[in-house]
Amino acid sequence: xxxxxxxxxxxxxxxxxxxxxxxxxxxxxxxxxxxxxxxxxxxxxxxxxxxxxxxxxxxxxxxxxxxxxxxxxxxxxxxxxxxxxxxxxxxxxxxxxxxxxxxxxxxxxxxxxxxxxxxxxxxxxxxxxxxxxxxxxxxxxxxxxxxxxxxxxxxxxxxxxxxxxxxxxxxxxxxxxxxxxxxxxxxxxxxxxxxxxxxxxxxxxxxxxxxxxxxxxxxxxxxxxxxxxxxxxxxxxxxxxxxxxxxxxxxxxxxxxxxxxxxxxxxxxxxxxxxxxxxxxxxxxxxxxxxxxxxxxxxxxxxxxxxxxxxxxxxxxxxxxxxxxxxxxxxxxxxxxxxxxxxxxxxxxxxxxxxx
Ligand SMILES: [Zn+2]
Ligand SMILES: [Zn+2]
Numbered sequence: 001x002x003x004x005x006x007x008x009x010x011x012x013x014x015x016x017x018x019x020x021x022x023x024x025x026x027x028x029x030x031x032x033x034x035x036x037x038x039x040x041x042x043x044x045x046x047x048x049x050x051x052x053x054x055x056x057x058x059x060x061x062x063x064x065x066x067x068x069x070x071x072x073x074x075x076x077x078x079x080x081x082x083x084x085x086x087x088x089x090x091x092x093x094x095x096x097x098x099x100x101x102x103x104x105x106x107x108x109x110x111x112x113x114x115x116x117x118x119x120x121x122x123x124x125x126x127x128x129x130x131x132x133x134x135x136x137x138x139x140x141x142x143x144x145x146x147x148x149x150x151x152x153x154x155x156x157x158x159x160x161x162x163x164x165x166x167x168x169x170x171x172x173x174x175x176x177x178x179x180x181x182x183x184x185x186x187x188x189x190x191x192x193x194x195x196x197x198x199x200x201x202x203x204x205x206x207x208x209x210x211x212x213x214x215x216x217x218x219x220x221x222x223x224x225x226x227x228x229x230x231x232x233x234x235x236x237x238x239x240x241x242x243x244x245x246x247x248x249x250x251x252x253x254x255x256x257x258x259x260x261x262x263x264x265x266x267x268x269x270x271x272x273x274x275x276x277x278x279x280x281x282x283x284x285x286x287x288x289x290x291x292x293x294x295x296x297x298x299x300x301x302x303x304x305x306x307x308x309x310x311x312x313x314x315x316x317x318x319x320x321x322x323x324x325x326x327x328x329x330x331x332x333x334x335x336x337x338x339x340x341x342x343x344x345x346x347x348x349x350x351x352x353x354x355x356x
Pocket of ligand 1: 217231235
């Protein structure tokens with residue numbers, strides 16, 4: 001199929017999706033999250049089966065040898081630990097639980113709530129967005145559209161960046177299909193967010209969703225009832241792998257994923273394509289945080305190089321050293337910022353926390 005035809009089909013599909021609120025704001029974000037989780041989980045679990053990945057596994061300093069213990073006794077490797085855990089809570093049990101959370105009935109409620117509330121909160125698609133007034137950069141954040149005058153230095157910078165990215169993409173498409181790529185690209189460009197709008201909305205989605213996740217998570221450690229009845233289930237995974245990402249109680253899923261993502265969408269009111277991509281990324285990040293891998297090339301793809309971004313060991317140490325109620329550490333999953341701001345950040349010191 002020529003490239004222009006493929007881009008034409010994509011444009012046609014986007015217009016159909018934008019025309020239907022249930023599809024655009026309900027089903028597709030939810031589907032993107034499920035696809036993000038299933039794909040990342042499959043890739044990471046496959047990688048974990050190879051022994052060459054052992055070099056990337058998070059390691060913790062050995063505990064001081066107990067008095068009288070044989071000096072040659074070695075600590076169990078991470079592979080030993082998660083294999084042992086999977087004898088208690090099988091890999092399939094974890095997978096069933098995770099799939100139930102990303103595809104199950106709670107998701108259907110999320111689809112309905114998002115489809116109803118997002119348009120009500122002012123989220124718009126390119127089909128119903130007001131045209132950006134002449135002389136304004138089409139940046140849309142928190143539902144406000146076209147508020148940066150191009151004459152302003154910020155407007156100038158954003159416009160420059162958008163032009164450069166658009167030119168680069170068009171050159172790439174032209175290199176693949178010189179005769180027709182520009183025709184399809186023209187049609188598509190009106191339906192996609194500009195580069196800068198996408199990046200800024202994506203960043204705020206990361207930041208705000210993580211804030212709500214932080215509190216949805218922390219409250220379940222601080223409130224004894226919530227810890228006992230909801231969140232302690234997830235902490236049965238002292239050495240998690242990606243398949244256990246959503247091995248959680250329904251209320252836990254609501255507090256750490258459902259509500260944070262819905263509230264964030266209502267605040268940021270992103271472009272639909274940005275929302276779909278973010279949902280896939282959010283679940284991919286969750287799965288990666290449960291992999292126990294600190295691997296430079298995976299971290300590069302997962303934007304773990306961004307400022308204040310938490311490495312995978314941030315959540316891994318939470319599982320390892322904070323599997324109890326009050327006064328736990330490292331609640332956030334996207335950035336270490338919120339833990340730092342609210343006084344729950346810990347890196348090396350975590351291993352000194354006495355486990356109760
Ligand atoms: Zn926890
Ligand atoms: Zn976890």
